Amino acid sequence: MKLLRWTPLALALLAGAGTASAQDKPDPNLARNLAATCAGCHGTGGRTVPGSAVEPLAGADSAVLMQKLRDFRSGARPATIMHQISKGYTEAQLELIAAYFAARK
Amino acid sequence: MTNRRDFLKRSLMAGGAATLPGLSGCALGTRPGGHVVVVGGGFGGATVAKYLRMWSDRGVAVTLVERNPRFISCPISNLVISGDKTLADITLGYDGLRNTWGVTVLQDEALAIDPAGRTLRLASGGTLRYDRLVLSPGVDFQFDQVPGLESEAAQRAILHAWKAGAQTVALRKQLEDMRDGGVYALTIPKAPYRCPPGPYERACLVADYLKKTKPKSKVLVLDANDEIVSKKALFTKAFEQYKGILEYRPGSELREVDAGSRTARLDFDTVRADVLNVVPPHRAGDIAARAGLKLINDRWVDIDWLSFESVSTPGVHVIGDAIFPAPTMPKSGHMANQHAKVAAAAILNLLAGQAPAPNPVVMNTCYSFVDSKNVIHVASVHQYDAEKKVVMPVPGAGGVSAAANELEGAYALSWAKNIWADMLT
Secondary structure, rough: OHHHHOHHHHHHHHHHHHHHHHHOOOOOOHHHHHHHHHHHHHHHHHHHOOOOOOOOOOOOOOHHHHHHHHHHHOOOOOOHHHHHHHHOOOHHHHHHHHHHHHHOO | OOOOHHHHHHHHHOHHHHOOOHHHHOOOOOOOOOEEEEEEOOOOHHHHHHHHHHOOOOOOEEEEEOOOOOOEOOOOHHHHHOOOHHHHHEEEHHHHHHHHOOOOOEOOEEEEEEEOOOEEEOOOOOOEEEEEEEEOEEEEHHHHOOOOOHHHHHHHHOOOOOOHHHHHHHHHHHHHHOOOOOOEEEEEOOOOEEEOHHHHHHHHHHHHHHHHHOOOOEEEEEEOOOOOOOHHHHHHHHOOOOOOEEEEEEOEEEEEEOOOOOOEEEEEEEEEEEEEEEEEEEEEEEEEEEEEEEEEEOEEEEOOOOEEEOOOOOOEEEOHHHHHOOOOOOEOHHHHHHHHHHHHHHHHHHOOOOOOOOOOOEEEEEEEOOOOEEEEEEEEEEEEEEEOOOEEEOOOOEOOOOEEEEHHHHHHHHHHHHHHHHHHO
């Protein structure tokens, strides 16, 4: 039975292989993982509770969402908090997040 | 490399037919199965339980061990103390995790871990076998560091109300019973502690309540830190609005209490209060602190930031307030919810024989009420730094409110409802 457990060596090999492949091909879960950082305020998958003052993101048009995020970053769009949070992500990360929420129903 | 036979055997070792459906009809080694046990159903534990089920298309079996029958939120609980909300407003059940997500929720207490055998022993006498264990135990208090507060009788008289529940209601009752002209004193431990802005929010909200109902009373804030730990300029401004009621004393470390006379002895001062509210120093919750995991400063669990796995104990992941924080990272419910998602993604990769993603991102938003309507925030975004092997705050991002405002009061209450739903429904 012991042989079936993950040994540190096996884990290290797996980790090494995984890191190499992560650099070679895009992580299929990257957009999902990034968008999950928004869910604390905007709800799971961008779906807010009824009556939420925070806007839902699920099903938003990705181009419109991306423009909003750019405007938050530039200061063109007034905000209480999103001008500060949007600056914490790269343009490429925001693109992934916008596309992910656009694809939610 | 792993193969189907290994997966099946490991699943069987985990002891559940429930783990097998995750293996059927999918590409080998790409879709995870197995059994994850989660200890603690707060912001971290409830979130990781839900996200493991959601992101594995219910392929991974999840058991959540929580000692309380229902979740009671620490965020918003200061509004219960001020009388603006009730305990019912911040109490939610685990039915969503059970019925919508198929999480096995056990009302039980985790007693001990056997990391070699990958089992968790429960107070009820049962034992759970796991492929991966997630500890999200929050904090436990170091009562032994406050002489006079060691006994249960003393702890009933001098409340912390730093875990929401019975203590929240009891502190509210003490404030209601306090005479007009009484003194409410709140002691704050040295950072790091759970919820950096929380004590200052509480001081403001108690002052707001007393100003409206018992205006001869006083709020004394006795801070072991040399200055306000979070949102300093904004809380300094808020304290001015309670001039004559609220007094802030930095550098006031608590040395001893006398429960009978509700007296706090500080470094240079002795304060006798009508309501004495002591937030004792704290550390990682008992199950994490006593499991033999590597701790930092003998208090907080040292974890790998790609997976939240203990650096010393394979198979055991720790999230939330119990971990040694990354630079500038607060111990907050919002941050625990973020840890949970990174840990869930990493665990699903590991169960599928893949490395955790190399680039985790977490962010934080903490809203604080300075009165029953007006709110201030602090926000930050933290991205993984591959050289430092830790998530670091993004320079130029994050920040605080320009001023306290009612709009963010509405956002704060919506934040609470949305994050509770993100954890539990």
